[in-house]
Amino acid sequence: MPTILITGTNRGLGLEAVRQYAADGWTVHACCRNPDDATDLNAIAGDNANVTVHRLDVADFATIDRLADSLNGEAIDVLLNNAGVYGGDRQEFMNDDFAAWSKTFRVNTMAPHRMSEVFVDNVASSGQKVVVIMSTIMASMTGENSGKLHIYRTSKAAVNMVMRLLSVDLAERGITTFSIHPGWVRTDMGGTTAPLSPEESVAGIRQVIAGAGPETNGRFMTWDGNELPW
Numbered sequence: 001m002p003t004i005l006i007t008g009t010n011r012g013l014g015l016e017a018v019r020q021y022a023a024d025g026w027t028v029h030a031c032c033r034n035p036d037d038a039t040d041l042n043a044i045a046g047d048n049a050n051v052t053v054h055r056l057d058v059a060d061f062a063t064i065d066r067l068a069d070s071l072n073g074e075a076i077d078v079l080l081n082n083a084g085v086y087g088g089d090r091q092e093f094m095n096d097d098f099a100a101w102s103k104t105f106r107v108n109t110m111a112p113h114r115m116s117e118v119f120v121d122n123v124a125s126s127g128q129k130v131v132v133i134m135s136t137i138m139a140s141m142t143g144e145n146s147g148k149l150h151i152y153r154t155s156k157a158a159v160n161m162v163m164r165l166l167s168v169d170l171a172e173r174g175i176t177t178f179s180i181h182p183g184w185v186r187t188d189m190g191g192t193t194a195p196l197s198p199e200e201s202v203a204g205i206r207q208v209i210a211g212a213g214p215e216t217n218g219r220f221m222t223w224d225g226n227e228l229p230w
């Protein structure tokens, strides 16, 4: 069975992705900041020998490097850069938090780039060769007309450009790289009024990943298989 590595798996979409890929028999490397507190994730790992939990704070590039060392030589079919932060309460014109902006860029923008660098050989040696970056429709410049959430939106717009660059850099190794909008989903980030359940969103994302190939490279997809404007 194929192998997936997922960041930010102790809750939300990452946790659901672990649940679904594990149930399908994939080998799952489930990363989270604090495995000791990851009750739901540890329960899944306890029931599924194909799930391994790893400690990973994506803002700490030394821990990214250590994880890569420990998985050296292992094929990873799908690298799912899921971990993300919202950026806090102060993110509008004349009410902004630049320290939070920097931290958000490190997690949402720079970390997927670093993850792709250190795991490129693992992905290149796999069968499926896919790098996915969790983005958001809020990063679409064409679609943007509501204002606010400056930190979150710029960090995700920037990671879309990271994805575009990687789609060129990694293409010669046969790797497909794309961004995906998971929909508006009922998680801690999405809130209770979001229309989609994590189960529905992740089921759709898995279908998009399963169908990914050269024609998907460099594209901005939605969870249900459509393409978003930049």
Ligand SMILES: NC(=O)c1ccc[n+]([C@@H]2O[C@H](COP(=O)([O-])OP(=O)(O)OC[C@H]3O[C@@H](n4cnc5c(N)ncnc54)[C@H](OP(=O)(O)O)[C@@H]3O)[C@@H](O)[C@H]2O)c1
Pocket (backbone or CB within 6 Å): 007, 008, 009, 010, 011, 012, 013, 014, 032, 033, 034, 056, 057, 058, 059, 060, 081, 082, 083, 084, 085, 107, 134, 135, 136, 137, 181, 182, 183, 184, 185, 186, 187, 188, 189, 190, 191, 194
């Ligand atoms: N939910 C939505 O409606 C929606 C819409 C569009 C895009 N997205 C994107 O989808 C992804 C998952 O969102 P979600 O709704 O599942 O969010 P969530 O419920 O807030 O979960 C975020 C996950 O990211 C992890 N994380 C944050 N900072 C991290 C770090 N430095 N290192 C490692 N892990 C870190 C969190 O771990 P901790 O528990 O340790 O903080 C948590 O596991 C995010 O990239 C988000 O931007 C979500």
